[in-house]
Amino acid sequence: MSGPPTSNGAGAPILSIDRVTKHFRGLTALSRVSFEVERGELLVVIGPNGAGKTTLFNVVSGFARPDQGKVELAGEPITALAPHVIVRRGLARTFQIPRPFKSLTVEANVEMARTSTAGAFSHPSAAHKPVDNVERVLRLVQLWERRDQGSDTLSQGELKLLEVARALATNPAVVLLDEPYAGLGPSEMTNLTRVILDLHRSGLTLVIIEHKLRELMKLAQHVVVLHYGEKIADGSPAEVSRDARVLEAYMGGRKAAEHA
Amino acid sequence: MMHRLARVHIGLAVAFIGLVLLPLWISNPYVISVLTLAALYAIFASSWDILSGYIGQLNFGHAVFFGVGAYATGFLGPHLHPLFVLLAGGLTAVGFAFLVGVPCLKLRGPYLSLTTLVFPLILERLAFTFRDVTGGEYGITVSSPLSRIGLYYASLALLLATLTTLLAIAESRIGRTFRAIGDDDQAAMAAGINTTRFKLGAFVLGAAFAGLGGVLYAYHLRHVGPETFSLFTSFSIVIMGIVGGMGTIIGPAIGACFLTLLGESLREIETFRILIYSAVLILCVMLFPKGLWGLGNALRGFIRKPVASGGPQ
Numbered sequence: 001m002s003g004p005p006t007s008n009g010a011g012a013p014i015l016s017i018d019r020v021t022k023h024f025r026g027l028t029a030l031s032r033v034s035f036e037v038e039r040g041e042l043l044v045v046i047g048p049n050g051a052g053k054t055t056l057f058n059v060v061s062g063f064a065r066p067d068q069g070k071v072e073l074a075g076e077p078i079t080a081l082a083p084h085v086i087v088r089r090g091l092a093r094t095f096q097i098p099r100p101f102k103s104l105t106v107e108a109n110v111e112m113a114r115t116s117t118a119g120a121f122s123h124p125s126a127a128h129k130p131v132d133n134v135e136r137v138l139r140l141v142q143l144w145e146r147r148d149q150g151s152d153t154l155s156q157g158e159l160k161l162l163e164v165a166r167a168l169a170t171n172p173a174v175v176l177l178d179e180p181y182a183g184l185g186p187s188e189m190t191n192l193t194r195v196i197l198d199l200h201r202s203g204l205t206l207v208i209i210e211h212k213l214r215e216l217m218k219l220a221q222h223v224v225v226l227h228y229g230e231k232i233a234d235g236s237p238a239e240v241s242r243d244a245r246v247l248e249a250y251m252g253g254r255k256a257a258e259h260a
Numbered sequence: 261m262m263h264r265l266a267r268v269h270i271g272l273a274v275a276f277i278g279l280v281l282l283p284l285w286i287s288n289p290y291v292i293s294v295l296t297l298a299a300l301y302a303i304f305a306s307s308w309d310i311l312s313g314y315i316g317q318l319n320f321g322h323a324v325f326f327g328v329g330a331y332a333t334g335f336l337g338p339h340l341h342p343l344f345v346l347l348a349g350g351l352t353a354v355g356f357a358f359l360v361g362v363p364c365l366k367l368r369g370p371y372l373s374l375t376t377l378v379f380p381l382i383l384e385r386l387a388f389t390f391r392d393v394t395g396g397e398y399g400i401t402v403s404s405p406l407s408r409i410g411l412y413y414a415s416l417a418l419l420l421a422t423l424t425t426l427l428a429i430a431e432s433r434i435g436r437t438f439r440a441i442g443d444d445d446q447a448a449m450a451a452g453i454n455t456t457r458f459k460l461g462a463f464v465l466g467a468a469f470a471g472l473g474g475v476l477y478a479y480h481l482r483h484v485g486p487e488t489f490s491l492f493t494s495f496s497i498v499i500m501g502i503v504g505g506m507g508t509i510i511g512p513a514i515g516a517c518f519l520t521l522l523g524e525s526l527r528e529i530e531t532f533r534i535l536i537y538s539a540v541l542i543l544c545v546m547l548f549p550k551g552l553w554g555l556g557n558a559l560r561g562f563i564r565k566p567v568a569s570g571g572p573q
Contacts, residue, residue, distance in 0.1 A: 063449070083446075083449035083450060084452050084453055087449075087450065087451070092450070093450055094450075099444045100443070100447070101444060101447060101448075102443050102444075103440075103442070103443055104436065104439065108436060109440075112436065112437065112440050112448075112451050113452060115433065116437070116451055116452040117452035166450075169451075170451065
């Protein structure tokens with residue numbers, strides 16, 4: 001995976017979220033959330049339902065406009081740019097509930113993402129190499145054999161993997177995965193963990209929203225905990241699991257039993 | 261996919277050869293006139309389909325585009341060579357597509373469709389208001405540079421050009437992008453597609469062919485008036501598209517021919533015309549949700565299934 005222009009020296013965060021606030025009709029979905037993602041890092045965002053995790057992804061990927069705050073990708077401001085512009089700058093995302101192009105084949109779904117970010121329509125300054133990575137990406141998620149099938153024939157779990165493949169086909173430097181494990185069967189989970197590990201080893205920066213901590217905590221280097229729109233913890237998995245506020249937020253809830 | 265497209269082209273060729281030779285047997289000017297009207301509506305409906313059927317943004321104001329083409333004919337017809345009038349009609353429609361499209365196409369879903377509803381009403385009002393130029397409710401009389409039969413062939417030629425061009429675009433990577441946006445425009449954005457630009461492109465493309473058709477429409481009616489911008493006109497196009505089969509280009513053209521011929525054949529029983537017409541529409545939508553084109557495909561699959569082993573698709 002090639003990244004966007006490396007004008008910044010090593011050590012500068014590839015993604016920086018600075019005091020991002022977002023309200024929905026009086027409800028505060030995000031309140032002055034700040035954190036940084038290092039190049040090549042695997043960061044997991046956790047927090048109970050309604051904590052603002054998906055809203056955070058929407059703001060970062062341009063699908064929602066923040067009321068306050070800034071987002072920078074490789075030192076360049078991307079706050080409130082259009083989603084397609086942000087993708088072409090090298091930040092791709094998946095959706096929690098898969099959103100396939102249902103009238104297209106599996107391969108055409110991925111090809112669409114590749115051509116629109118690397119083809120004639122893309123921004124000339126984008127650093128994407130026009131590599132034909134559709135096959136590589138589809139093999140990675142084990143959907144290559146099914147490339148000619150309509151995407152409407154895939155199972156829910158396969159559609160989640162197609163989401164990942166489509167995001168990867170844009171040749172991103174940073175990928176945001178929104179609950180990639182939700183709705184997967186056991187073998188698909190193993191498959192996804194292998195994919196994530198593979199991508200992590202290749203140097204791709206990954207930001208993952210996930211409830212299933214046990215699957216990912218072994219891989220994560222950095223955990224951010226959101227609770228009612230506020231960041232209540234930020235650090236290594238070990239630090240976060242000892243954090244008093246995190247324990248409090250999870251204590252008594254369904255999550256406490258899940259992660260005990 | 262190529263096989264399917266090749267079959268469509270063969271079907272088109274056969275149909276057009278038939279229509280070109282038809283006047284050798286049927287010279288009744290009324291029949292030729294009805295067929296010309298059907299061809300013109302087919303141009304409007306198939307050009308409507310590229311935004312509405314592929315991207316799924318129902319345009320309730322397509323009459324704006326052929327209406328301004330028709331008015332351009334009224335204004336410029338007496339002063340310019342017909343070919344320049346044709347060009348002017350297309351360009352006027354394209355201009356309006358940008359004018360309407362740039363502010364509207366950022367809207368999504370029902371908001372865009374509701375906005376498209378408003379523009380023909382504005383133009384209808386304007387036509388009434390500036391009566392010195394537009395002739396108000398009487399409109400403008402247009403003299404046709406072509407004979408009835410000449411106009412029939414001109415309409416057929418434009419219909420063929422419209423269908424082949426739009427089909428070629430619909431089957432290209434651009435058409436596939438239109439479909440992807442129609443499937444899920446948020447996913448399309450996430451895949452790096454500039455959805456607003458593609459929507460504007462589809463809007464302008466459809467407007468161009470509608471504007472060209474609008475010129476022939478004015479020549480055919482020998483008149484252009486504000487009724488072109490009426491809700492009924494715009495809704496007729498939507499209904500033709502739905503009955504024919506959206507997202508197929510050919511389907512809406514078939515729907516337009518079917519409904520134009522149906523409407524004309526019911527002319528003699530004027531009292532029940534609207535009733536029968538409406539009943540046919542409701543039956544079509546209920547029985548063939550994918551339109552006449554979808555019905556045709558289903559029948560083909562049904563006939564083939566017992567013989568060939570493959571089954572449909």
